[in-house]
Amino acid sequence: MSLKSKVTGLILAGGRGTRMGRVDKGLQPFRGATLASHVLARLAPQVATVAINANRNLPQYQAVAGASPVLPDYLDGFAGPLAGLQVGLQFCPTELLLTAPCDSPFFPADLAERLYAALQAEDADLAMAITMERDPAQADAAPFRQAHPVFSLLKASVLPALEAYLDTGARRMEGFYKTLKVAEVLFDDAAAFSNINTLEDLQHHERNVPAAPVAPPSVGRAADPAALPVEEAQRLICERITPVEASETLPLLNALDRVLATDIISPINVPAYDNSAMDGYALRGADLPGEGARSFNVIGVAYAGHPFTQAPQPGECIRIMTGAAIPPGCDTVLPQELTAAIDGDTVTIAHDVIRAGANLRRAGEDLPAGGIAIGAGKLLRPADLGLIASLGIGEVVVKRKLKVAFFSTGDELRSLGEKLEQGCVYDSNRYTLFGMLTRLGCEVIDMGVVRDDPQALEAALRTAAHQADAIITSGGVSEGAADYTRDIMALLGDVAFWKLAMRPGRPLAFGKVQSGPDSAWLFGLPGNPVAVMVSFYMFARPALLRMMGSEAKLQTVQARTASNIRKRPGRTEYQRGIVSTAADGTAQVRLTGAQGSGILSSMSEGNCIVVLHHAQGDVAAGQIVDILLFDGLT
Numbered sequence: 001m002s003l004k005s006k007v008t009g010l011i012l013a014g015g016r017g018t019r020m021g022r023v024d025k026g027l028q029p030f031r032g033a034t035l036a037s038h039v040l041a042r043l044a045p046q047v048a049t050v051a052i053n054a055n056r057n058l059p060q061y062q063a064v065a066g067a068s069p070v071l072p073d074y075l076d077g078f079a080g081p082l083a084g085l086q087v088g089l090q091f092c093p094t095e096l097l098l099t100a101p102c103d104s105p106f107f108p109a110d111l112a113e114r115l116y117a118a119l120q121a122e123d124a125d126l127a128m129a130i131t132m133e134r135d136p137a138q139a140d141a142a143p144f145r146q147a148h149p150v151f152s153l154l155k156a157s158v159l160p161a162l163e164a165y166l167d168t169g170a171r172r173m174e175g176f177y178k179t180l181k182v183a184e185v186l187f188d189d190a191a192a193f194s195n196i197n198t199l200e201d202l203q204h205h206e207r208n209v210p211a212a213p214v215a216p217p218s219v220g221r222a223a224d225p226a227a228l229p230v231e232e233a234q235r236l237i238c239e240r241i242t243p244v245e246a247s248e249t250l251p252l253l254n255a256l257d258r259v260l261a262t263d264i265i266s267p268i269n270v271p272a273y274d275n276s277a278m279d280g281y282a283l284r285g286a287d288l289p290g291e292g293a294r295s296f297n298v299i300g301v302a303y304a305g306h307p308f309t310q311a312p313q314p315g316e317c318i319r320i321m322t323g324a325a326i327p328p329g330c331d332t333v334l335p336q337e338l339t340a341a342i343d344g345d346t347v348t349i350a351h352d353v354i355r356a357g358a359n360l361r362r363a364g365e366d367l368p369a370g371g372i373a374i375g376a377g378k379l380l381r382p383a384d385l386g387l388i389a390s391l392g393i394g395e396v397v398v399k400r401k402l403k404v405a406f407f408s409t410g411d412e413l414r415s416l417g418e419k420l421e422q423g424c425v426y427d428s429n430r431y432t433l434f435g436m437l438t439r440l441g442c443e444v445i446d447m448g449v450v451r452d453d454p455q456a457l458e459a460a461l462r463t464a465a466h467q468a469d470a471i472i473t474s475g476g477v478s479e480g481a482a483d484y485t486r487d488i489m490a491l492l493g494d495v496a497f498w499k500l501a502m503r504p505g506r507p508l509a510f511g512k513v514q515s516g517p518d519s520a521w522l523f524g525l526p527g528n529p530v531a532v533m534v535s536f537y538m539f540a541r542p543a544l545l546r547m548m549g550s551e552a553k554l555q556t557v558q559a560r561t562a563s564n565i566r567k568r569p570g571r572t573e574y575q576r577g578i579v580s581t582a583a584d585g586t587a588q589v590r591l592t593g594a595q596g597s598g599i600l601s602s603m604s605e606g607n608c609i610v611v612l613h614h615a616q617g618d619v620a621a622g623q624i625v626d627i628l629l630f631d632g633l634t
């Protein structure tokens with residue numbers, strides 16, 4: 001029996017993350033994934049099965065865990081790693097449990113093997129990793145022994161002892177280990193057990209990534225290997241967001257732009273009956289002449305809404321209008337302009353003008369009765385309202401509207417109507433955000449401008465968390481000295497601050513802000529007026545749509561660029577363009593002059609965004625580029 005098949009892995013991710021501003025450590029983005037997923041990748045090859053112990057953000061951990069279980073503590077109140085060990089042991093289907101914390105992604109690939117060797121040799125209950133470390137401030141001092149109790153291999157049979165220990169009210173890992181027979185295993189590589197405790201640690205490790213093999217930059221500085229690619233940030237956001245549950249029933253006319261909460265099942269066939277696609281003559285296909293011509297006697301008229309119910313005899317036909325029910329016995333309609341002659345009640349038809357079965361619209365060919373006419377999750381557009389009406393359905397169940405609070409941050413901002421002093425700018429972001437959110441069908445809560453002041457920011461975020469499902473802010477997410485936004489966001493919630501490999505829109509804050517029992521997803525967008533829009537479209541929009549219950553994706557189309565475009569590989573660029581039809585009839589795009597992220601006129605003048613992908617370099621005039629039409633976005 002292999003060692004692997006005897007061991008269950010347990011990732012300890014149940015802590016409060018106190019040293020990381022209470023963020024959920026395991027879910028912090030790291031080298032293109034989350035910390036927990038890096039730990040999982042190390043652990044999985046060493047064990048038969050894995051579980052994650054977590055007490056917050058369970059759906060997000062479930063996304064990391066895949067089919068493996070996510071186990072919250074059985075004990076209340078973030079009782080520490082022993083509480084995680086307890087549920088891990090309760091779950092453990094194998095004879096041994098190997099633990100690793102969610103914030104140490106570098107541990108050895110042979111951890112299980114080496115701990116097991118000692119466990120066996122010493123006939124111990126538990127084997128634990130030890131390293132020798134030095135105080136970096138005292139280079140000459142003797143190294144000291146550092147135990148890593150969270151890196152342990154233990155027998156599943158110690159569970160009763162653990163439960164007895166916990167029953168005494170004690171919670172310390174070291175205290176419990178003293179009750180067991182422990183084998184200590186010295187590892188030489190202390191760095192392999194280093195954990196990431198603070199956001200600074202995270203950024204430090206993020207920066208010390210071995211350089212990724214990116215194509216050489218075309219101009220200027222090299223791409224920043226620590227910056228998170230756009231798709232990765234989108235994925236991390238999407239992993240955490242879940243759709244709102246609540247729905248409401250609305251009259252059809254009020255449901256435009258809302259997200260359908262349940263499938264629309266067609267109660268009838270559409271069309272409800274076989275009917276004519278043409279004004280002309282209904283007849284039996286078998287009566288059409290094989291050669292020459294044949295005359296038919298017109299025995300009646302079928303109008304839309306006024307069916308003719310008598311079947312024709314051979315050599316008879318019925319005059320029929322578009323939409324009228326096909327009379328019994330008929331299977332073909334000859335458009336009136338294809339007749340050879342019409343003389344009173346006699347119509348002459350030549351051979352080979354139509355085939356049998358032509359010009360009929362069959363019952364149920366659009367939608368069969370009992371079939372799904374429109375699936376849940378569809379954003380209802382004008383065609384959908386029409387389709388639902390065509391089924392005779394007058395009310396629909398849609399997801400409730402999202403409430404989105406938004407405010408701008410910055411002491412330099414002035415609202416409309418205020419005097420513009422030296423060094424100030426009018427707040428434009430609140431207007432673009434208002435427009436984008438309204439177009440998305442959200443109920444907007446405009447919270448105005450919030451000063452760069454910790455108390456004001458905290459109060460605004462708390463109010464927003466009480467009132468809204470999501471909060472969108474602009475400004476203060478970069479590293480400027482007067483930007484308190486980051487500190488306050490981190491204080492109130494589980495918020496990550498990302499530096500993205502994109503332009504514009506490099507800084508972004510995302511996470512959950514909690515105030516008392518209420519919480520809201522926060523999108524802290526950068527202050528620059530173009531950056532705020534691009535970041536909204538790339539990150540906030542898909543997340544809000546997902547919360548609304550829709551998975552609508554942005555669709556790029558292609559156009560030929562009219563000029564050379566400079567582009568540095570290693571980041572995604574969103575340049576503003578104007579697409580038009582070239583002389584040869586194909587789509588052609590030219591850029592709107594200056595592309596600075598403060599140049600809002602570029603968004604107003606442009607009708608599309610030219611998407612220059614992460615790995616893409618310079619583009620020569622005449623080459624094809626992807627574009628996102630503003631009309632599709634809004």
Ligand SMILES: Nc1nc2c(c(=O)[nH]1)N[C@H]1C(S)=C(S)[C@@H](COP(=O)(O)OP(=O)(O)OC[C@H]3O[C@@H](n4cnc5c(N)ncnc54)[C@H](O)[C@@H]3O)O[C@H]1N2
Pocket residue numbers: 408409410412413425426427428429430474475476477478479480483504505506507525526527528529531597
């Ligand atoms: N040392 C660094 N500096 C900056 C970096 C960086 O990585 N390192 N990133 C730059 C990028 S990229 C952007 S974008 C901005 C983002 O900064 P903030 O999110 O902190 O935004 P602010 O500093 O508050 O404002 C930036 C800019 O935008 C104007 N602004 C802000 N809000 C509004 C509004 N509501 N209406 C109109 N204009 C607004 C503000 O006056 C500033 O000019 O940071 C770079 N710096």
Ligand code: MOO
Pocket residue numbers: 502503504505506507526528530531597598
């Ligand atoms: O996000 Mo900034 O606006 O890229 O320049």
Ligand SMILES: [Mg+2]
Pocket residue numbers: 475476477478479480483527
């Ligand atoms: Mg700033």
